[in-house]
Amino acid sequence: MKLLTPFFILAALALLSLSVQAADPGEPFEDPALEQRYHRIVNELRCLVCQNESIAESNAELAQDLRAQVRTMLADGATDQEIKNYMTERYGDFVLYRPPMRADTLALWFGPAFLLLIGAVVLVVTLVRRARQDAEEEAELEGREQ
Amino acid sequence: MWRYLIPLAILLVLIGFFWRGLSLDPSEVPSPLVGREAPAFALPSLHEPDRLVTNLDLAGEVTLFNVWGTWCPGCHEEHDELMRLAEEEGVRIVGLNLRDDRETAIQWLSQVGNPFEQSGFDGDGRVAIDWGVYGAPETFVLDHRGQIRHKHIGPITHQDIDNTLLPLIRGLEQEARE
Numbered sequence: 229m230k231l232l233t234p235f236f237i238l239a240a241l242a243l244l245s246l247s248v249q250a251a252d253p254g255e256p257f258e259d260p261a262l263e264q265r266y267h268r269i270v271n272e273l274r275c276l277v278c279q280n281e282s283i284a285e286s287n288a289e290l291a292q293d294l295r296a297q298v299r300t301m302l303a304d305g306a307t308d309q310e311i312k313n314y315m316t317e318r319y320g321d322f323v324l325y326r327p328p329m330r331a332d333t334l335a336l337w338f339g340p341a342f343l344l345l346i347g348a349v350v351l352v353v354t355l356v357r358r359a360r361q362d363a364e365e366e367a368e369l370e371g372r373e374q
Numbered sequence: 375m376w377r378y379l380i381p382l383a384i385l386l387v388l389i390g391f392f393w394r395g396l397s398l399d400p401s402e403v404p405s406p407l408v409g410r411e412a413p414a415f416a417l418p419s420l421h422e423p424d425r426l427v428t429n430l431d432l433a434g435e436v437t438l439f440n441v442w443g444t445w446c447p448g449c450h451e452e453h454d455e456l457m458r459l460a461e462e463e464g465v466r467i468v469g470l471n472l473r474d475d476r477e478t479a480i481q482w483l484s485q486v487g488n489p490f491e492q493s494g495f496d497g498d499g500r501v502a503i504d505w506g507v508y509g510a511p512e513t514f515v516l517d518h519r520g521q522i523r524h525k526h527i528g529p530i531t532h533q534d535i536d537n538t539l540l541p542l543i544r545g546l547e548q549e550a551r552e
Binding site for chain 1: 405498
């Protein structure tokens with residue numbers, strides 16, 4: 229148990245890192261629903277300066293400016309779609325962590341499920357074939373014994 | 375037979391994907407602005423704060439629009455190449471001085487040379503956001519109509535000029551004459 233303690237600490241630290249948010253200079257919205265929308269949006273926009281962070285997590289100047297921009301647009305009553313359009317018009321679809329569903333992104337959306345399906349089919353076919361083979365061999369052995 | 379062909383086919387597909395995927399530079403994000411009009415802006419000029427630099431100043435002839443700042447190491451790196459483009463090749467370069475200190479920027483240019491016909495002073499980075507800039511230096515190539523035709527991300531090297539930028543610029547100049 230004692231040996232495992234460091235691992236528990238590591239695991240706890242790993243969990244903590246999931247909820248990291250960069251310091252946010254903007255005033256939070258009074259309306260909790262608006263504040264929630266804000267957090268959802270900034271967590272789904274990629275910071276292009278440090279590409280594995282969302283603009284919610286990044287401390288890059290650009291991310292700070294874009295967070296401020298999202299706040300301003302929300303305060304002005306922009307819809308989520310309008311904010312996403314604003315971002316993709318400037319930075320391309322790459323800023324969206326959730327890419328749009330289009331003909332050229334179908335492989336992205338359904339590719340993994342499709343590959344899983346193929347794997348499942350191959351597995352079932354192999355298992356059925358093997359079971360049949362075993363049954364045949366058994367029948368043959370029984371036939372010989374008699 | 376299939377038993378060997380299928381894994382081989384999968385391997386070939388994977389090699390294809392990795393070949394392509396690993397040779398791409400993830401820091402170069404294609405800009406949706408290429409092929410479009412230059413985004414409108416009006417900024418005070420770096421050297422003469424009372425005068426405006428606008429997107430209209432980019433039209434008329436083939437122009438490079440270069441995003442720079444004295445804080446940006448890549449901009450120092452590419453400076454000699456910009457000077458070469460402006461002085462030896464006669465290319466018009468308009469600058470966007472991003473999130474900089476005005477005095478520092480003017481002083482730097484007077485020390486190392488100023489390749490820019492003029493520079494807009496974008497102190498808070500608002501215009502850079504409209505141009506989809508995410509890291510200086512970035513350079514846009516605009517045709518004589520003021521349309522963005524190419525975006526170069528990162529410092530411009532000697533090879534970039536010889537292999538990509540100059541051929542493109544000469545081609546666009548030809549287009550402008552026709």
